[in-house]
Structures are given as structure tokens and as C-alpha cells.
């Protein structure tokens with residue numbers, strides 16, 4: 001695509017330089033620039049991309065997009081805009097041929113349950129025979145092929161290029177997690193969402209959003225961005241959790257059709273007569289078109305909410321209720337979400353990604369419903385993340401677990417002992433253990449669990465690494481738990497039936 005053709009998509013800009021090169025790619029990282037790239041200078045949180053303009057030119061960049069004049073050689077065009085991130089999203093959408101206009105796109109936002117709900121939606125769409133794409137915390141998936149990701153919602157460049165790839169591979173339906181960071185930073189500008197889903201709102205990310213109001217408003221952008229015009233061929237839907245107060249606010253933010261789901265409040269789509277056991281959940285699904293019995297293997301009230309959200313989103317996407325119910329019946333859990341570790345031991349071990357006070361409470365409450373013996377929880381809090389959630393997570397752990405064990409999550413640039421102190425400050429005078437080394441904390445729990453007890457290892461779920469300082473080590477809660485069970489069994493004969 002020629003530079004001048006691309007620039008037609010921008011509104012206010014100034015160009016220095018006369019050339020009109022063919023743009024072969026758009027890059028925001030100088031290290032990825034190749035011959036003919038348009039390099040976008042982004043002022044980041046750690047470094048300023050403007051400082052890499054010359055490096056980009058040396059690697060063959062054909063043009064530079066910047067917020068201020070940068071020193072470049074020859075007469076390489078430099079385009080100046082007010083906000084390069086915003087302009088990049090517009091250009092990425094244009095460069096890749098506006099792929100989301102050709103896809104049915106469902107976006108899921110909310111503090112907890114995004115990964116779980118998007119996987120449920122993907123499963124239902126597959127059951128309906130659709131070619132699917134999925135973008136989220138664990139990976140980007142195009143049909144069956146997975147690609148690694150750094151963020152839950154990637155930058156606009158990655159996003160739009162992956163949507164283009166989906167189109168090239170005949171994907172018709174895509175579902176993605178939309179984080180509050182992404183909404184606030186404009187990573188999803190240019191995405192033409194058809195359905196926007198809200199799971200729930202509780203405390204997280206206050207390091208970034210400062211207040212709960214700001215955090216709630218950031219999520220609201222997804223609903224505000226649904227478009228203001230009604231097209232009967234491409235209707236837009238907001239799927240809102242009627243049991244969460246924030247939904248009232250989102251109702252006002254969107255002009256899309258609103259479908260509510262819930263358990264307690266009167267909603268369009270409801271779950272009634274919920275019956276839970278340790279091995280599954282049954283309920284009556286109430287929809288405007290009829291009631292249906294539902295049976296699923298997943299446990300926990302929170303998963304009823306997730307499945308109601310998934311059912312609502314796929315119903316408005318034109319999937320038949322029969323197909324939806326068939327898919328729901330065979331839903332398996334997502335890796336690292338309430339995942340059981342079964343090595344034949346005589347106590348239960350659950351790996352879970354709960355890393356907020358609310359999700360930890362949900363998981364521990366669910367466990368408490370089914371476990372008569374002691375509950376252990378191994379929990380840490382991430383470094384360089386909202387410090388005010390640390391004492392609250394510790395309080396939840398102490399409230400629900402008989403043996404709370406505080407440890408490290410991903411300390412990142414922070415002192416692991418200082419993070420533990422923040423947690424401990426919420427539960428002074430209470431009973432708990434603090435073991436800074438996560439492996440030792442897991443071993444301690446497994447060494448002390450008795451027949452019938454339950455250990456919840458929370459916070460890292462599917463993660464296979466631990467980031468301490470600037471180093472990233474291999475670390476997988478599940479593998480560590482399996483090792484511990486096997487090692488303690490071979491050493492002491494522990495964990496066998498009766499011991």
C-alpha cells in the first residue's frame with residue numbers, strides 16, 4: 001500500500017518529505033522493522049520509541065510516524081500526529097483491510113471470567129460448525145493453531161494483523177478478551193464489535209486506573225464503542241450481568257440492544273433451581289423463548305454466570321439453543337481455572353488463576369461447599385500490580401482457609417518480602433504461614449495435607465513461569481504439585497489411601 005493512500009485514513013497530520021513509498025508493514029518496535037516498514041514512535045512507560053527512529057531507518061524503514069520531529073537521514077517522510085497510538089490503530093485497521101468488518105466479533109470485558117467465558121463461547125461456535133478465532137490471556141488461537149501472546153489484549157498492530165490472518169484462513173467468528181488497559185490505551189480502536197459482554201466488576205488494577213470509578217469507566221468504553229446506528233443486518237448487542245450494579249451504568253453508555261443475564265435479579269436470560277455438586281452443576285435455563293434443563297461439568301456459582309454470559313452472547317449471534325445446550329453439556333474447564341491435579345493422592349489439589357480478592361473468594365467459597373476437611377490455600381500477589389488488593393486477598397485467604405500460606409506470585413521488580421508484608425498487614429494477629437519461595441510453599445501444603453483435605457494453589461493458573469526481578473524462571477504450579485506429591489510419597493509413603 002502506498003503511504004499517501006494510507007494517510008487518507010488520518011485526519012490531522014503534517015508530513016515532512018515528498019516521497020510516496022510503498023509501505024510493506026507497520027511496526028512499533030524498531031527491532032522488527034524491515035525494508036519498507038512504516039515505523040510508529042510510541043512513548044511507552046519504560047522507553048520512548050522516538051529514540052529508536054534512526055535505528056528503524058537503518059533497518060530499512062520507509063517512513064516514520066511520530067508525535068514530534070525526529071532526526072532522520074535523507075528525505076525519509078516523517079508524519080507528525082497528535083497521538084501516535086491512536087493513529088497507529090487507525091492505520092493498522094486500514095492496512096490490513098478492515099478485517100473486523102468481515103468478521104462476527106464478540107468482545108468480553110470484566111474483572112474476572114473473561115478467559116473462561118471466551119473459551120465457552122468458542123466451544124459453542126465450534127459446535128455450530130463455525131471457523132473460530134480467539135484472542136486472550138492464554139494465547140491467540142486461529143482455528144486449532146495457537147500463537148503466543150504477551151498481553152491479554154494485544155496492541156492494535158498485532159490485533160489487526162491477527163484478524164487479517166483469521167480472514168485469510170476463512171474464520172467467520174472471533175471472540176476476544178478486552179482488558180480495561182486495552183480500552184483505556186485505545187488498543188481496540190478500529191475493532192468493529194458485534195457483541196460486547198460484561199462479566200463483573202470488582203477490585204483490580206487500581207495501580208493503573210486509580211479509582212474504581214475510573215476502572216468502571218474504562219470497561220464502559222467497550223459498550224460506548226458499539227456504534228450508535230442501528231443496522232438490521234448487523235445488529236449490535238450489549239450482554240450485561242444483571243446481578244452486577246455496574247451494568248446499570250453500562251446500559252446508559254450504549255445504544256446497542258441490551259440483553260441481561262443473571263441469577264438473582266429479574267433478567268432476560270436466567271439460571272434457576274441451581275444444584276451444585278463436587279462434580280458438576282445443574283440448573284434451569286430461562287430464556288424469553290422457553291426454559292431448558294442444563295447440565296455441565298463445571299462447578300461454582302461464578303461458572304453459572306460465565307455460562308449464562310456465553311449462552312446469551314451466542315444466542316444473539318444466531319446460534320440455536322439446541323446447539324448451545326449440546327456444547328455446554330460437554331464443556332471442559334480451561335487450563336489453570338479450577339483445574340484438579342490427580343496423582344492418586346488422598347486429598348484434593350486445585351490449581352486456580354484467582355488473583356483478585358473477589359475471584360479468590362469465589363473459588364474458596366465454592367471449595368467450602370464441598371470439602372468437610374481442612375482447606376489449604378497457597379496464595380501470593382503479583383509485583384508491579386495494584387498493591388491495595390494485597391491485604392484484601394490475605395483477608396479472604398484467612399477467612400476461608402484453615403491453613404493460609406502466603407507466598408510469592410510474580411514479584412517482578414518488587415522485593416518479594418515487601419509484597420508479603422503488604423499481605424500480612426491485612427491479617428495482623430491471625431493464623432497464617434508466610435513462605436516466600438513458592439515451590440517450598442506448595443511442598444509445605446502437600447506435606448501437611450491429610451486425607452480428605454483440599455489445597456487450592458491460586459494466582460498463577462496456566463502460567464509456566466515466575467518473574468523475579470528482571471529474570472524469568474520456568475515455574476508451573478501443576479508440575480510442582482505433581483513433583484511434590486510423588487516425592488513425598490516415595491520418601492514417606494505419604495498421600496496413599498489411609499495415610
Ligand SMILES: CC(=O)N[C@H]1[C@@H](OP(=O)(O)OP(=O)(O)OC[C@H]2O[C@@H](n3ccc(=O)[nH]c3=O)[C@H](O)[C@@H]2O)O[C@H](CO)[C@@H](O)[C@@H]1O[C@H](C)C(=O)N[C@@H](C)C(=O)N[C@H](CCC(=O)O)C(=O)O
Nearest residue numbers: 028029030042044045046047049052151152153155179181
Ligand atoms: C503498562 C503497559 O501496558 N505496558 C505495555 C506497553 O509497554 P511499555 O509502555 O513499557 O513499552 P516500552 O518498552 O516503554 O516501549 C515503548 C515503545 O518503544 C519501542 N521500542 C522499545 C525498545 C526498542 O529497542 N525499540 C523500540 O522501538 C516499543 O516497541 C514501544 O513501541 O506496551 C507493550 C507493547 O504493546 C505492552 O506489552 C506493555 O504491556 C505490559 C507487558 C503489561 O504488563 N501490561 C499490563 C499492565 C496490561 O496491559 N495488562 C492488561 C490486562 C491484564 C488482565 O487483567 O487480563 C492486558 O491486556 O494484558
Ligand SMILES: Nc1ncnc2c1ncn2[C@@H]1O[C@H](COP(=O)(O)OP(=O)(O)OP(=O)(O)O)[C@@H](O)[C@H]1O
Nearest residue numbers: 111112113114115116137302337352353354359363
Ligand atoms: N465470573 C466470575 N466471577 C468471579 N470470579 C471468577 C469468575 N470466573 C472465573 N473466576 C475466577 O477468576 C479466575 C480467573 O478467571 P479467568 O481467567 O476466566 O478471568 P479473566 O477475567 O480472564 O482474568 P484476567 O484479567 O487475568 O485475564 C478463575 O481462576 C476463577 O478463580
Ligand SMILES: N[C@H](CCC[C@H](N)C(=O)O)C(=O)O
Nearest residue numbers: 355381382385409410459460
Ligand atoms: N492479567 C493480570 C494477571 C495477573 C496474574 C498474576 N499471576 C500476576 O502475575 O500478578 C495482570 O497482569 O495483572
Ligand SMILES: [Mg+2]
Nearest residue numbers: 114115137177
Ligand atoms: Mg483472561
